[in-house]
Amino acid sequence: MGFPQVEAFRGGENVIRVVGHRGARGILPENSMLGFEFSLSIGVPLLEFDVVLTADNVPVITHNHRLHGPTFRDTNGQFLTGEEPKVSSLTYEQIRQFDIGRLDGQSAYGRRFPDQAQLDGVQAPRLLDLLNLIDDPKYGDAYLMLELKSDPDLAHDAPSRENFVGRVLQEVRDKGLSSRAVLHSFDWNLLEECQRQAPDMPSSYLTQLPENADDVGEDSSKAVCPDFRGRRDEIPSLVKQAGGSLWCPYYADVTAENVALAKELGLCVAVWTVNEHEEIGRMIDLRVDAIVSDYPGRVQRQLSDLGMGWHVTHQ
Amino acid sequence: MGFPQVEAFRGGENVIRVVGHRGARGILPENSMLGFEFSLSIGVPLLEFDVVLTADNVPVITHNHRLHGPTFRDTNGQFLTGEEPKVSSLTYEQIRQFDIGRLDGQSAYGRRFPDQAQLDGVQAPRLLDLLNLIDDPKYGDAYLMLELKSDPDLAHDAPSRENFVGRVLQEVRDKGLSSRAVLHSFDWNLLEECQRQAPDMPSSYLTQLPENADDVGEDSSKAVCPDFRGRRDEIPSLVKQAGGSLWCPYYADVTAENVALAKELGLCVAVWTVNEHEEIGRMIDLRVDAIVSDYPGRVQRQLSDLGMGWHVTHQ
Numbered sequence: 001m002g003f004p005q006v007e008a009f010r011g012g013e014n015v016i017r018v019v020g021h022r023g024a025r026g027i028l029p030e031n032s033m034l035g036f037e038f039s040l041s042i043g044v045p046l047l048e049f050d051v052v053l054t055a056d057n058v059p060v061i062t063h064n065h066r067l068h069g070p071t072f073r074d075t076n077g078q079f080l081t082g083e084e085p086k087v088s089s090l091t092y093e094q095i096r097q098f099d100i101g102r103l104d105g106q107s108a109y110g111r112r113f114p115d116q117a118q119l120d121g122v123q124a125p126r127l128l129d130l131l132n133l134i135d136d137p138k139y140g141d142a143y144l145m146l147e148l149k150s151d152p153d154l155a156h157d158a159p160s161r162e163n164f165v166g167r168v169l170q171e172v173r174d175k176g177l178s179s180r181a182v183l184h185s186f187d188w189n190l191l192e193e194c195q196r197q198a199p200d201m202p203s204s205y206l207t208q209l210p211e212n213a214d215d216v217g218e219d220s221s222k223a224v225c226p227d228f229r230g231r232r233d234e235i236p237s238l239v240k241q242a243g244g245s246l247w248c249p250y251y252a253d254v255t256a257e258n259v260a261l262a263k264e265l266g267l268c269v270a271v272w273t274v275n276e277h278e279e280i281g282r283m284i285d286l287r288v289d290a291i292v293s294d295y296p297g298r299v300q301r302q303l304s305d306l307g308m309g310w311h312v313t314h315q
Numbered sequence: 316m317g318f319p320q321v322e323a324f325r326g327g328e329n330v331i332r333v334v335g336h337r338g339a340r341g342i343l344p345e346n347s348m349l350g351f352e353f354s355l356s357i358g359v360p361l362l363e364f365d366v367v368l369t370a371d372n373v374p375v376i377t378h379n380h381r382l383h384g385p386t387f388r389d390t391n392g393q394f395l396t397g398e399e400p401k402v403s404s405l406t407y408e409q410i411r412q413f414d415i416g417r418l419d420g421q422s423a424y425g426r427r428f429p430d431q432a433q434l435d436g437v438q439a440p441r442l443l444d445l446l447n448l449i450d451d452p453k454y455g456d457a458y459l460m461l462e463l464k465s466d467p468d469l470a471h472d473a474p475s476r477e478n479f480v481g482r483v484l485q486e487v488r489d490k491g492l493s494s495r496a497v498l499h500s501f502d503w504n505l506l507e508e509c510q511r512q513a514p515d516m517p518s519s520y521l522t523q524l525p526e527n528a529d530d531v532g533e534d535s536s537k538a539v540c541p542d543f544r545g546r547r548d549e550i551p552s553l554v555k556q557a558g559g560s561l562w563c564p565y566y567a568d569v570t571a572e573n574v575a576l577a578k579e580l581g582l583c584v585a586v587w588t589v590n591e592h593e594e595i596g597r598m599i600d601l602r603v604d605a606i607v608s609d610y611p612g613r614v615q616r617q618l619s620d621l622g623m624g625w626h627v628t629h630q
Contacts, residue, residue: 026430027342027612034356041349042432105620114592115341115430117357117612118619277429297342297432304433305420 003202005182006245008143009046009290010268016283017290018299018310019046019145021273022063026294028117029101030071031061033125036133043311044296045142047134048184048272051127051168052149058092059127059168062100064219065151070107072098079104088151096123109217113294127168131175144181145204145248145270145292146172150190152223158193165193169201182246186221195243202245204270207235212252215273236262246270248292251279259286277302284308318517320497321560323458324361324605325583331598332605333614333625334361334460336588337378341609343432344416345386346376348440351448358626359611360457362449363499363587366442366483367464373407374442374483377415379534380466385422387413394419403466411438424532428609442483446490458495460519460563460585460607461487463509465502467538473508480508484516497561501536510558517560519585522550527567530588551577561585563607566594574601592617599623 009017023035024044031049039047050063062068066084073079075097087095101122103110127146134142148168154160172178183194184204191203206221210229214220228235236258239247247262251271262269270290274280280302283291293299303310324332338350339359346364354362365378377383381399388394390412402410416437418425442461449457463483469475487493498509499519506518521536525544529535543550551573554562562577566586577584585605589595595617598606608614618625 028357037356038353041352042343043434044432102619103616105616114616115610115613116616117359118615119358295430298430300433301418301420301429301431304417 003182003245004179005143006202006268008141009145009182009246009270011287011289014307015309015311016288016303017046017270018044018296018303019048019270019272019290019292020044020296021048021292021294023047023049024294024296026113026115026275027297029103029119029122031063031124032100032122033129033133034119034122036130039296040133040139040142042297042300044300045139046145046290047130047142048145048147048292049130050147050149052087052151053164053167054087054092054095055089056091056093057163057167059171060087060092060095060124061127061130062087062095062124063149065149066219067095067098068109068219070104070109070217071100071102073100073102074098079107086151092126098124100124107217112216127171128175131171131177134180135175135177142180144177145184146181147184147206148187148190148194149221150185150187150224155187155189155224161190161193162197165190165197169194169198184246184248186225188226188242190224191242191244203243204246204248205239205242205244206248206272207239207253208250209253212250233258233261236265236267239267240265248272251283254283254286254288256286259288274299318497318560319494320458321517321583323456324460324497324561324585326602326604329622330624330626331603331618332361332585333359333611333618334363334585334587334605334607335359335611336363336607336609338362338364339609339611341428341430341590342612344418344434344437346378346439347415347437348444348448349434349437351445354611355448355454355457357612357615359615360454361460361605362445362457363460363462363607364445365462365464367402367466368479368482369402369407369410370404371406371408372478372482374486375402375407375410375439376442376445377402377410377439378464380464381534382410382413383424383534385419385424385532386415386417388415388417389413394422401466407441413439415439422532427531442486443490446486446492449495450490450492459492459497460499461496462499462521463502463505464536465500465505465539470502470504470539476505476508477512480505480512484509484513499561499563501540503541503557505539506557506559518558519561519563520554520557520559521563521587522554522568523565524568527565548573548576551580551582554582555580563587566598569598569601569603571601574603589614 020039022030028035101119272292335354337345343350384395416434587607
C-alpha cells in the first residue's frame, strides 16, 4: 500500500530528505508561521510540528501540553514563571494573547538556540493556519509531519483520545489535505486510534529509548512512549506490527542494524532532532531516509557538499 | 543637518541597531532577494548589500567586481574555476544565467558558512529588484546601506566613477527612495562623487586598517580604501572632515577611544562584520550604534538577553 506522503519522506540512491523541526527552531521561533514559511522558502517543504487541543477544541500548534515558560510571554512581556497552565484549560483566544516570538535566554532551554531570531507580536498558530498556507498551489510539494501530543494525564482516557484525533482529522479533511500529512506520535495508543479513524492516512511512530538522555529543557514524551529498554534493534519490527509506515527514532538510538531492518520491512526512517554537524554526518552515513533538524540549512549544506540531494518532487 | 536615514542606523540609550550583512549571509545565499526578505521578516529592516555596474550599465547586487567562483555556478551547475569574469564585461542578462543559490563547500570561503541554506535557481538581483521590494508600504521601515563597489582597475578613472554613481542614484531617485538609503563605500573618491551628485544623501565611510587581517576568501577592499596604518584613533576626524555621516569600521579596528570620538563628532558608528558571540558582546559593550552581521538573529538574541532593543521606527 503506497501512501504518497510516505514517499515524500523516503530517501533514495543519493537523496536524504530534510525535515524542518518545529519549522526551523534554530533560526526562528519554534512552531511559528514564520518558521514554516522560512523552511518552505529554502526548499525544505517537509514540516514537522506539534498539535495540542485547546479547551474550545481548537487544534493549536505548540509543543508542550502546558504553555512553555521559556517561550511564552504574557501581555506584560514577561516569560511565564511558576506552574505553567495547561493548553487544554485555555481557549485559543486566551492562548493567542501570549507572544511566542522570543526565547528566555536565562533558561537552560533558551541557551540551546543562540541564533534564533527574536520577534514581538508572534502568536501560536492554529493547525488551520498552517493548512491554509500549504493549500496555496505554490506549496504543492509541502508535506506535514503532524505530531499529536498526548497529555500524559489523559494517556489512558479513550474518549479524549477519540475527540483529539477526530478534531485534527476533521480539519485536515475539510481542507482536502489528508494525502499531504502523516500522523506522528510517541503515543502508540493514539496512533492506533488514528488508524481506526483514518485508515487512508499513514502512521509515523516516534520512539526514544529511556537509556538515552533527553535534550535539556524538553518536555519529555517518554511518559507516553512504550518502554523499549534493551530492545533497540527490535523496534522496527514492533512499529511494523503496529501498522506504522514511518519509524522516527531519536538519532542516538539508531544503528546500522536497526536502520537496515526498518528498510527491509519497508519502513521510512526519519531521525530527530539532528543539529550537530558530526551527528548529521553520522546519519548521512547510515543512509536514513530523512533528517529532522532545527537547522535545515545546515543539513542542506552537508548534503550539498557530498553531492547529495534532498528535493521533494510532487508525488 | 539631519538625514532621516542616518537616524535609522543610530543607536540609543538602550538600543543598538542590527544590520543584515548581504541580507543574512550566514543563513541564506548572500546578496539574494531571499536573504533580504528573511532579514525583513525577522524585524531587521536595515539591509547592507553591494552594487556593481554591468556592461549594460545595470546596477546589480553582488559583492565582488568579478563573478565570485565559490558562489556562482554555471548552467551546468559547476562552480566557476579559473579566472573569474568581470561584472563590467557582462550584461545583466548574462549574469542572471548563473545560479548563486549555493556555496562551494570545497572552498575556504564556503567553509565559513556551514549553516547557509542551499538553493537552486537563484539569480543575482538588480538594485531595482530590492528597491521594488522595499517600496512596498509594509516595508516602510526598511533602510538601505548601499555599498558602491569600486573596480580597483578603475579607481582613478573619474568618468567611470561619475557614470557608476549616476546610474545608482538615478534608480534610487526614480523610485523616490533617496531618503531611505545611505551611500556606503571604501572608496573615498567615490564618496566624494556621491556628495557632489547627491548632497541630499548621507555618505557612509567604510574603513579597514591594513594591520588587521581580512576574513578568509574575501575580495579585499583595501586596494581602494585609504591607508590609515597607525592612525586608528584619528579615523573618525578624517571621516568627519570628508563629509561623512556614518563611520563603518572593521570591528577589530574599534576602540573605546575612537568610538567616543566618533560619537562626539556626531557620526553614527556601524561596525562590520560581527559574527561571533564574543565579538558581538564586545561591540555591545562599546555601545556602537549598529552591528552589521551575517547572523542578524544571533545579534538579536544577545541584545534581547541583555534587555536591549534594536527596533527601527519609521523616521
